[in-house]
Amino acid sequence: MKTPVIKADHLDLVFQTNDGPVQALSDVSLDVEKGDFVSFIGPSGCGKTTFLRCVAALEHPTGGTLRVNGMTPDMARQERSYGYVFQAAGLYPWRTIARNIRLPLEIMGFSKAEQETRVQKVLELVDLAGFGNKYPWQLSGGMQQRASIARALAFDADILLMDEPFGALDEIVRDHLNEQLLELWARTQKTCLFVTHSIPEAVYLSTKIVVMSPRPGRITDVIDNTLPRARPLDIRDTPEFLEIAHRVREGLRAGHAYDD
Amino acid sequence: MMTRSVLPILTVVMAIVALWYGGAVLMNKRWTMDQAARAGVELSLAEVVADTLSQDRPKLPAPHQVITELWNTTGAKVLEGRAFSKRSLIFHGWITLSATLLGFAIGTGLGIALAVGIVHNRAMDMSVMPWAIASQTIPILAIAPMIIVVLNSIGVQGLLPKAIISAYLSFFPVVVGMVKGLRSPDAMQLDLMRTYSASGTQVFSMLRLPSSMPYLFTSLKVGMAASLVGAIVGELPTGAIRGLGARLLAGSYYGQTVQIWSALFAAAILAATLVGLIGLIQRITLKRMGMAR
Ligand SMILES: Nc1ncnc2c1ncn2[C@@H]1O[C@H](COP(=O)(O)OP(=O)(O)OP(=O)(O)O)[C@@H](O)[C@H]1O
Ligand SMILES: [Mg+2]
Numbered sequence: 001m002k003t004p005v006i007k008a009d010h011l012d013l014v015f016q017t018n019d020g021p022v023q024a025l026s027d028v029s030l031d032v033e034k035g036d037f038v039s040f041i042g043p044s045g046c047g048k049t050t051f052l053r054c055v056a057a058l059e060h061p062t063g064g065t066l067r068v069n070g071m072t073p074d075m076a077r078q079e080r081s082y083g084y085v086f087q088a089a090g091l092y093p094w095r096t097i098a099r100n101i102r103l104p105l106e107i108m109g110f111s112k113a114e115q116e117t118r119v120q121k122v123l124e125l126v127d128l129a130g131f132g133n134k135y136p137w138q139l140s141g142g143m144q145q146r147a148s149i150a151r152a153l154a155f156d157a158d159i160l161l162m163d164e165p166f167g168a169l170d171e172i173v174r175d176h177l178n179e180q181l182l183e184l185w186a187r188t189q190k191t192c193l194f195v196t197h198s199i200p201e202a203v204y205l206s207t208k209i210v211v212m213s214p215r216p217g218r219i220t221d222v223i224d225n226t227l228p229r230a231r232p233l234d235i236r237d238t239p240e241f242l243e244i245a246h247r248v249r250e251g252l253r254a255g256h257a258y259d260d
Numbered sequence: 261m262m263t264r265s266v267l268p269i270l271t272v273v274m275a276i277v278a279l280w281y282g283g284a285v286l287m288n289k290r291w292t293m294d295q296a297a298r299a300g301v302e303l304s305l306a307e308v309v310a311d312t313l314s315q316d317r318p319k320l321p322a323p324h325q326v327i328t329e330l331w332n333t334t335g336a337k338v339l340e341g342r343a344f345s346k347r348s349l350i351f352h353g354w355i356t357l358s359a360t361l362l363g364f365a366i367g368t369g370l371g372i373a374l375a376v377g378i379v380h381n382r383a384m385d386m387s388v389m390p391w392a393i394a395s396q397t398i399p400i401l402a403i404a405p406m407i408i409v410v411l412n413s414i415g416v417q418g419l420l421p422k423a424i425i426s427a428y429l430s431f432f433p434v435v436v437g438m439v440k441g442l443r444s445p446d447a448m449q450l451d452l453m454r455t456y457s458a459s460g461t462q463v464f465s466m467l468r469l470p471s472s473m474p475y476l477f478t479s480l481k482v483g484m485a486a487s488l489v490g491a492i493v494g495e496l497p498t499g500a501i502r503g504l505g506a507r508l509l510a511g512s513y514y515g516q517t518v519q520i521w522s523a524l525f526a527a528a529i530l531a532a533t534l535v536g537l538i539g540l541i542q543r544i545t546l547k548r549m550g551m552a553r
Contacts, residue, residue, distance in 0.1 A: 058451055077457055084455045086448050094470045094549040103466065107456045135550045 003070055005159060005191045006032040006055060012063030013050055023216035024050040025061065030210065030219060034158075037185055037192045039202035040210045041248060042255065047217025048195045052161050055193065056084050068159070080108065082159035083152025087167050089144035091136040091151075098123070098132030101151045108155055122150040125184060142166075142173040146180070153188070163195045178204055179233055186229065199252075200236055203227075203245045211248060213255025221251035280323055287319040288312035321518045329522040346502075349526050355503040357530060359419055359491040363426020364484055370427060371434025371483070372476075378435070379442040379468070380460070389435075396432050400425065400490065405497035422494035422503075429490040430483035437479025441472025473549065477542035484534045492527060504530075 013025040024047045032038050040048040053059040054066055057073035068076035076082065083104075091100045098119050105115045123129050126146040136144055145165055152160060166174045178201060185192055185205075196202050202209050203225065211221040227240060235241055285308075292311040296303045303311070313322040321329075333349040344351045374392070377384040404425050411421040445467050453463045495505025504527050511520035 056455055058454060077455065082455070084452070086452065088448060090448050090452060092449075092467070092470065094473075094551050096550065104456045107453075107458045107462050107466070 004031040005034045005069060007067040008064065010064035011054065011061045011066055013054065013059060013061045026216035026218045028219055032191060032193065034191055035189055036208055037194065037206050038208045038210060039206040040193070040195045040212060041197065041199065041202045042212030042252065043214055046212040046214035048212060049163055050217065052163050052193060052195060056082060056161055080155050080157050082161050083155070083157040085149050085152045085160065085162040085165045087164045089148040091144055091147055093136055096133050096135055097128065097139065097147050100136070100147060101154050104151060104155050118154050122153045125153060126150040127180060142169050142177060145169065146177065158190055160190045160192045162192065164197065167197065175233060181205065182231060199245050199248050202248060203241060204231060204236060209248055211251035211255065220255045223247055223251065277323055284318065284320045284322045285309055285312045288315055291315065317515045318517055321521050325518050326521045326525060329518045330525060333522065349522065352502060352504050352507050353526050353530055356491050356495065356505065359422035359494065360426055360487045362419060362423035363490055364430055364487040366423060367427035367430030367483055367487060368434050368480065371431040372438055374435045375438030375442060378439050392432055392435055400429060400493055404493050408494065408497055422491050425494040426487040426490035429486040433479040433482040433486065437475045438472055441475030442468045444471045444475065470549065473546065474551065477538065480538050481535045484538055485531050488527065488531050488534065
């Protein structure tokens with residue numbers, strides 16, 4: 001049996017705040033296989049970001065175990081196992097696009113020549129070839145977000161963690177980027193963890209959809225996506241698509257029943 | 261664009277010059293009248309005005325008197341080939357400028373070093389800032405003579421004591437600006453660096469330092485002006501005979517108001533030039549960094 005790329009067992013995470021403890025994650029168990037595209041969906045505050053940050057070793061669970069590529073998250077980070085894409089592109093305004101993408105490569109000590117070839121490669125991968133010498137403010141929001149994905153891909157991590165990367169973009173741009181992301185995923189065989197608030201986005205992209213609910217943050221449903229991997233945009237009008245979307249919506253509603 | 265900004269500026273300057281002439285006439289009138297009364301002559305209005313604007317020791321010198329004095333002590337000296345004689349403002353300006361620049365360099369270096377310490381060391385964060393603030397609440401006029409005297413007693417004279425007073429005034433804006441600048445990267449940018457397992461030095465050189473540049477330049481401008489004030493103040497208590505401060509002091513001893521005012525203007529022109537120079541470096545640097553659009 002192959003070992004899962006990410007294996008979470010009964011994760012708990014309690015934040016100590018001034019208003020008392022906040023249970024951000026409660027008994028979260030999840031396996032992610034190599035090459036999976038897993039979407040996390042759920043109402044605000046249900047711990048989607050927190051879970052991703054645990055995988056990235058930016059937060060540390062207060063209970064349970066978490067393994068990334070069979071290692072602790074901290075070790076996995078040392079091994080450059082993942083690239084993280086934040087909600088905002090967060091490109092450095094004093095660096096050109098190419099030099100922004102080069103940033104992790106400089107930090108990790110790649111040779112100059114290697115940096116050059118890798119930057120060119122990922123720029124092409126996200127369809128930004130020819131924009132390397134532009135500064136971030138010269139690019140649209142969608143292009144900036146693509147550049148930040150390129151930056152996360154540059155050092156060849158096999159896991160891509162994305163926290164609402166397209167949340168701030170309009171629907172048309174978002175559709176286009178979703179299409180490109182699927183294509184990129186198919187080409188690179190990365191394992192993707194993707195946080196979103198959009199049901200169609202989750203269903204369109206994923207092989208697996210994790211539905212979460214808040215207070216305390218937990219997983220209420222894990223839906224396997226039966227759609228074929230090759231997905232044109234108009235697959236979203238097929239009955240199969242709508243049925244999965246319906247299940248996700250039901251799952252979200254069920255999670256909310258605990259409220260009030 | 262140029263004419264649009266030049267016109268308002270010109271209007272303001274004209275208004276100030278007009279007010280200045282008016283003030284000079286009013287303030288110097290008394291002396292003119294007294295002199296006339298003593299000599300027993302009647303003066304026409306035109307004669308009164310003419311006299312108030314050409315006195316040797318007016319209460320308020322007229323603009324053209326100050327400009328003439330400025331020219332006589334700078335440009336004219338250069339033409340005579342005696343730019344660095346004791347009567348030349350270029351000479352005195354240079355004395356003050358050298359103390360200002362040395363003090364500015366010391367103050368900026370100290371300010372940046374303290375800011376780096378404050379941002380990276382919790383103990384320094386808690387302890388340094390209160391002292392830095394306290395240092396600025398002591399009037400510089402009270403502390404300048406002590407610095408001069410103490411340094412004098414251990415044999416340090418000339419440029420350095422003045423530069424230290426300059427540095428004392430100029431390190432503060434640099435500390436405040438740099439701390440703010442080095443802390444300007446947000447949590448997300450810092451998290452990004454963590455996901456790369458970046459070292460403290462890398463976070464500093466690749467993120468904190470570049471982020472702080474706009475803040476640094478703003479505080480350098482304030483610091484430069486403060487340095488000049490410090491250098492001039494440093495020339496006052498010792499009865500120094502060289503420097504713009506010395507010119508101010510000598511002028512006030514002998515009631516040479518024209519000399520005082522021309523020294524004041526020289527200081528103001530010097531300050532404007534220095535601050536403008538930093539602004540220029542700022543523009544070039546930020547442009548080369550790609551931060552200016
Ligand atoms: N650093 C922190 N300190 C204290 N509480 C936190 C912290 N980070 C998150 N929380 C709390 O943990 C809970 C989960 O937050 P999280 O950011 O993971 O939610 P989310 O699902 O990503 O929400 P959203 O969809 O709004 O991004 C929330 O109640 C939040 O207030
Ligand atoms: Mg979130």
